[in-house]
Amino acid sequence: MKPSTTQGTQLGYVRVSTGQQDEQLQLDALDKVNVLKRNRYIDKGVSGAKVSRPALDAMLEDAQPGDVITVYKLDRIGRSTAHVASLIADLAERGIFIRSIGDGLDSTTSTGRAMLQMLAIFAEMERDFNRERTIAGLAAAKAQGRVGGRPRVTDSAMNRQAQALRNAGESIPDIAKALGVSIATVYRVTKARARDNRDV
Structure with a gap:
């Protein structure tokens, strides 16, 4: 208890x-x-x-x-x-x-x-905002002609989307599904980004 x-x-x-x-x-x-x-x-x-x-x-x-x-x-x-x-x-x-x-x-x-x-409520809102930004980013990329085949998280914008979702507490499998990439790719990208992060 x-x-x-x-x-x-x-x-x-x-x-x-x-x-x-x-x-x-x-x-x-x-x-x-x-x-x-x-x-x-x-x-x-x-x-x-x-x-x-x-x-x-x-x-x-x-x-x-x-x-x-x-x-x-x-x-x-x-x-x-x-x-x-x-x-x-x-x-x-x-x-x-x-x-x-x-x-x-x-x-x-x-x-x-x-x-x-209340902090937990705001955290959930942050996760929702990150999801919405990711979806909007993917839609914008598609509108610019980046269609067909399995998208790859190789450019900096997609790297940031993956890391933002990870920082918001999303699981690796969910991020991979949202971005349409492999779980291994998300692990590699987010680990690389995490090593580059520094507190100010």
Whole structure:
């Protein structure tokens, strides 16, 4: 049964995108809300675009029902609005709470839970917009004479469409179906794009 109140440990997560960036602002914020240093997980020099982040993965594995994950801002834990919403939903299912200091969001409160539900709604809207843009892009390409045979995701515009859908949380098979390419092609294109992404 999922706990309705906090009963566990307060965990903290910190991420900075490059080795030159300073994580002190995030650490100071965790100090102010009494997150113990031994309960902090830090990814340093790790882009938000990366699917796997060692410290985040370790924290998610260690977290138990009743625990509270505290971050400075939600963009520290997610690649996109859709990814953040999906992660929060997964944590809620596990009975784990999340608190974002800078965003003023706290799922241990009824107001915070309502705000996070709104975030999930906006994330779904983002996914819908991405689908619509992809469909419109495919229609435009067809109107310009790119018809016949199996379309290939080789140009930059199609690469961006594939990556946008992936960032919005769409599955690889669904993206392949939408773009009319093989699953292997989508894996190759989105992986290549992910390596090129950098946080600013």
